[in-house]
Structure formats: structure tokens, C-alpha cells
Amino acid sequence: MKISKKLIACFLTLMIVGTSVVGCSSKEESEATSSEAKTEDVLNDAEEEASTTDKVFKIGVNQLVQHDALDASYQGFIDGLKEAGYEEGKNIKIDYQNAQGDQSNANTIATKFVNDKVDLILAIATPSAQAAANATKDIPILVTAVTDPASAKLVATNEAPGGNVSGTSDLTPVKEQMNLLTKLLPEAKKVAMLYSSSEVNSEIQVEMAKEAAKELGLETVDASVSNSNEIQQVVQSLVGKVDAIYAPTDNLIASGMQTVSLVAKPAGIPIICGESGMVDNGGLATYGIDYYNLGKLTAAQAVKIFEGTGTTAQMPIEYLSDSELSVLINGELAKELGITIPDEFKDQVK
Structure with missing residues (x-):
């Protein structure tokens, strides 16, 4: 069969067009795949960076x-x-x-x-x-x-x-705590320093308290303990001998304040404390942080x-700044001990 030149020309044209379309499609797919790969790499890099900066x-x-x-x-x-x-x-x-x-x-x-x-x-x-x-x-x-x-x-x-x-x-305002003692207990003359002999921080505060007490005309006596088992006995030894007890921010005494109060309260001995938690557990008052x-x-x-x-x-x-210091008084205990709270401290009664 004889094929005309015109028909052959049309056939070749169709082949060329088809090849071009396929070529373009392959190029677009390649470029898309490459773009997706680059995006994935960026995300992986970001995740890796996050894992190194978001430290626990x-x-x-x-x-x-x-x-x-x-x-x-x-x-x-x-x-x-x-x-x-x-x-x-x-x-x-x-x-x-x-x-x-x-x-x-x-x-x-x-x-x-x-x-x-x-x-x-x-x-x-x-x-x-x-x-x-x-x-x-x-x-x-x-x-x-x-x-x-x-x-x-x-x-x-x-x-x-x-x-x-x-x-x-x-560090608490020890001098101010001793001033508070004299204002709440104007008749007090002898004060026991109740603290743990094994705590450096307590020894520092007791020395400061002694110095302040001396300036205020108060006599002080040491009442140190070395462990919690000695607390009750040492406090008992103070009954009838002191007018008040000063307890600084001493960890041993703070954790044993209920024991201290168990002896001091019936004996009518008020306790001026280093911090508010001690007041909550049997102390009379504090001026602290x-x-x-x-x-x-x-x-x-x-x-x-x-x-x-x-x-x-x-x-x-x-x-802490001075503005973050405050007086706290156990009003119920003050009433039980027959202590009159001065007007300047009425707002600090709990």
C-alpha cells in the first residue's frame, strides 16, 4: 500500500508532540520530587535543632x-x-x-x-x-x-x-525580734536561747540575739540541744527559771515546735520565734520573712x-527586701497566756 508523503508528515508531527509532552511531564515531576525532598530535609533539620535546644x-x-x-x-x-x-x-x-x-x-x-x-x-x-x-x-x-x-x-x-x-x-531581723519580745512582754527579764548546737545558722542568730538582749537590759541563758530527743527535757529545765524563750530559725527546733509548746504553754512561757511556721505550731509571735x-x-x-x-x-x-518582712502574733495563745497585745500590733494578730 502506498502511503502519501502528507500522511507520513502528519504521523511524525504527532510523535514529536507526544514526546515533548512526556518530557515536560517528567521534568515537572522531577522538580516536584526534588522540592519535596528539600522540604523534608528542612523539617528534619528543624526537628533535630529543636531536640538539642529544648533541653530537659x-x-x-x-x-x-x-x-x-x-x-x-x-x-x-x-x-x-x-x-x-x-x-x-x-x-x-x-x-x-x-x-x-x-x-x-x-x-x-x-x-x-x-x-x-x-x-x-x-x-x-x-x-x-x-x-x-x-x-x-x-x-x-x-x-x-x-x-x-x-x-x-x-x-x-x-x-x-x-x-x-x-x-x-x-537571715531574719534578730534585733527587731528581740524588740518585739520586750513590747509584748514588758515584764520579761530573763530569756532562754533555745537552739541546736549543731547548726551554724542557729549559732549566728543566737549571738545576734544575745547582743540585742544586752542592749535591751535582758539576761539570757543558753538552752541548746543536739537532737530532737533532748528538746522536751531541755525546755522542762527552763520552767520557773525564765520569763520567755527565743527560738531562731533553727531546723531542729522548728520541726519540734509542738514538743516545745507542749511544755512551755502549760508553764506559761511565751516563745518568740524566727519564722511564722513556728508560730503556727505553738509560738507566740515573730517578725520574720x-x-x-x-x-x-x-x-x-x-x-x-x-x-x-x-x-x-x-x-x-x-x-528578701524589708518590705517583705512582717509581724505575726498568735492571738489565741496570747489570750490563754494573759498577754495584752499593744495597739500597734492589732493588725498582725492571727
Whole structure:
């Protein structure tokens, strides 16, 4: 069969057009595939970057003993972190340990945190802080509820710590507390200093209290204990010999305040305390700090460490401002003891 040149020309034209269409389609598919691959690479890179920047910080908490002040400090720390965007299960992991008032337990806990390679240690109370500082010179340590970190040999100076330890102090206005004693108990002449002989922070406060008492014309007697089992006996020995008891922010006494009150209250001996939790558990009054706010102040320091805007070496020990100090009086106990509350303190009666 004879095929005309015209027909062949048409056939060749159709083939050329078809090939061009297929070529264009393949090129578009190739370009699309390449684009998808690049997008996937970008997403993978972003995920990888997120996984390295969204770090979960491990925090080891070493609390000496359980009582209202230290518990409030810990809760303030947790809430302060949360307000700053650091939350358990999200970007922080907290290992909370309580030493139950035992120094050897505090040492064991500190060693555990070092072995676990935590990113930060929060030490609540002086003995726990000393345990942590002895366990590591590398892991950042923040202390709280420590009266004088420098005297406890935790830092070079409170203004410039110089090492891996910084934090907040719970130094209370001891002189003002003794002034409060004289205003609530104007007839008092002899005051017992009730404290633990094994706590550096307590010894510091007692010396300050003695100095203030001397200026106020008060006589003082020491009533120290070395463990909780001695509290009842030591307080009993004060009955009939003193007009009042002064108890600083001492962890052993704070955790045993109900025992102190069990003896002091029937004997008619009022107790001026270092902090509000002690008033809640049998003390007459205090002029002190808010430990919850102290914990939040410590949390702000932790955030600086996490975000790289501060270091323990350069971060000074911080204190609550005077505006955050307040008087608290146990009105019911005052009534039971026959104590008349001066008008200037009527608003501070609980």
C-alpha cells in the first residue's frame, strides 16, 4: 500500500508532540520530587535543632527536714520556675529527696545527685547545702534557707561567691525580734536561747540575739540541744527559771515546735520565734520573712543559670527586701497566756 508523503508528515508531527509532552511531564515531576525532598530535609533539620535546644534540665533537691518554713521555700521554688516557663514533665525533671534531719542522709543524697549528673542542685537548709558543696565543685548549687553562706564556708563571700554555690539567705531581723519580745512582754527579764548546737545558722542568730538582749537590759541563758530527743527535757529545765524563750530559725527546733509548746504553754512561757511556721505550731509571735517568697527568689536565680545569663560564681547571695518582712502574733495563745497585745500590733494578730 502506498502511503502519501502528507500522511507520513502528519504521523511524525504527532510523535514529536507526544514526546515533548512526556518530557515536560517528567521534568515537572522531577522538580516536584526534588522540592519535596528539600522540604523534608528542612523539617528534619528543624526537628533535630529543636531536640538539642529544648533541653530537659535535671534538678536534684536536697531538703534537710520537713517543716513549714522549708516546705514553703521548696514550693515557692517550684512555683517560681513554673511562672518562668519551667515545669515538671515539660522541660525540667525534679528529684526531690528529704534527709529527715540526718546529716549522713544529706551526704548520701548529695552523692546520688552527683552520680546522676543532675544539671542543678537545690539545697534547702545549711547542713544540706554543706553536703552538696562537699560532694561537687562542678555542678551548680543554689542554696536557700541558709542564714549566712559565707560563715558556713559555702562561698568565698556573700557578695561574690566565686565558685559553684550561690542562692538566697533567710537571715531574719534578730534585733527587731528581740524588740518585739520586750513590747509584748514588758515584764520579761530573763530569756532562754533555745537552739541546736549543731547548726551554724542557729549559732549566728543566737549571738545576734544575745547582743540585742544586752542592749535591751535582758539576761539570757543558753538552752541548746543536739537532737530532737533532748528538746522536751531541755525546755522542762527552763520552767520557773525564765520569763520567755527565743527560738531562731533553727531546723531542729522548728520541726519540734509542738514538743516545745507542749511544755512551755502549760508553764506559761511565751516563745518568740524566727519564722511564722513556728508560730503556727505553738509560738507566740515573730517578725520574720516569707519563706515561700524566698523560694521564688531562688527560682529566679535558677532561671538565669538555665538560660546562660548568670553563673553561681558571679551571682551574689540574695535577701528578701524589708518590705517583705512582717509581724505575726498568735492571738489565741496570747489570750490563754494573759498577754495584752499593744495597739500597734492589732493588725498582725492571727
